[in-house]
Each structure stands twice: as C-alpha cells, then as structure tokens.
Amino acid sequence: MTQDPNELRVGDTEREEASRVLADHFSSGRLSMGEYEDRVGAAAAARTRADLSGLFNDLPAPHPTFLRPPSASLPPTTPRPGSVPTVNRTADVLPPSDKSKIVAGVLQILLPFGIGRFYTGHTGLALAQLFVTLLTLGMGAIWPFIDGIVLLAKGGVDGDGRRLRD
Structure with missing residues (x-):
C-alpha cells in the first residue's frame, strides 16, 4: 500500500519555498497584505503537503516545485547496479x-x-x-533576520535558481 503524497510531512525547505512563491504572488498584486500574512503564517505552521497545497488552490502558477505533478515527458530511469543515484535538481545542474x-x-x-x-x-x-517590516513598525524584522540565519546555515539559490557560493 502506497502512502498518499499529500499526507507526506514537509520540512523547512518546503515551507520556505512556499513562502517565497507566496511572496511572488503578493508582489504581483494577487494577494492583499492580510491574505499574504495569513498564508505565510499557515505555511510556517504546515505539517503536510496537503496543508501547503491548499494555500495555492486559488492562485495561478507559479506553485512550489514539490507541489507540481511529475513531468510525464521524462521516461523513468533505472539506475545501473553499483551506480550512485543522483537527484536532478535545477540548482545542481546550473x-x-x-x-x-x-x-x-x-x-x-x-x-x-x-x-x-x-x-x-x-x-x-x-x-x-520590506513591507511587512515597515507595516509592523519593525516587528516584522524577525522574518528577514531568521531568513538570514537560514541563508548562512543552509545557503540557497539566487534569483536565477543557481546555488549561492560559500
């Protein structure tokens, strides 16, 4: 019996990606400040993919990459015996x-x-x-502060999807 993918638990990486995509929708004017704050709060508290998926039901693309259906155009590959499996991630290819x-x-x-x-x-x-920090009279600065700690600890990608250098 296979587990429903929507019931899989999510980690910090998925929550952060969901928050980044929500920020893109906010900056495009698709979400009001209140909706954005509510959804980012829900993303931070999400435990499963279903929790995050519901945040994007009424939004057009883009959606977080882990919520997109797998590409049907790529045939499945079978690793050769003794080979090391690789993950095809954009940031690793660029x-x-x-x-x-x-x-x-x-x-x-x-x-x-x-x-x-x-x-x-x-x-x-x-x-x-910037808007959250200004609108909360500086109290929202906790978000970029924590984001900075995450960048230092785990790194990330630039606006083009390339891994930040050490």
Missing part, C-alpha cells in the same frame, strides 16, 4: 551563482528588511519582507 550566501545572510541580519534578498535577486520576497 553553474554556481556569483552571489555569496555569506553576504546575503549578513545583509539579511544587519539590515533586516529584505536587503539580502534584493542582493540575491529575489525581488518579490525582498519587497514582501
């Missing part, structure tokens, strides 16, 4: 970014209103962090 995860993280921590995300090319996310 050349590394010229942007640094250390610079991005430090900018997010020292200037906690999205400056590090402007640096990495995530303009939608940066604008959302």
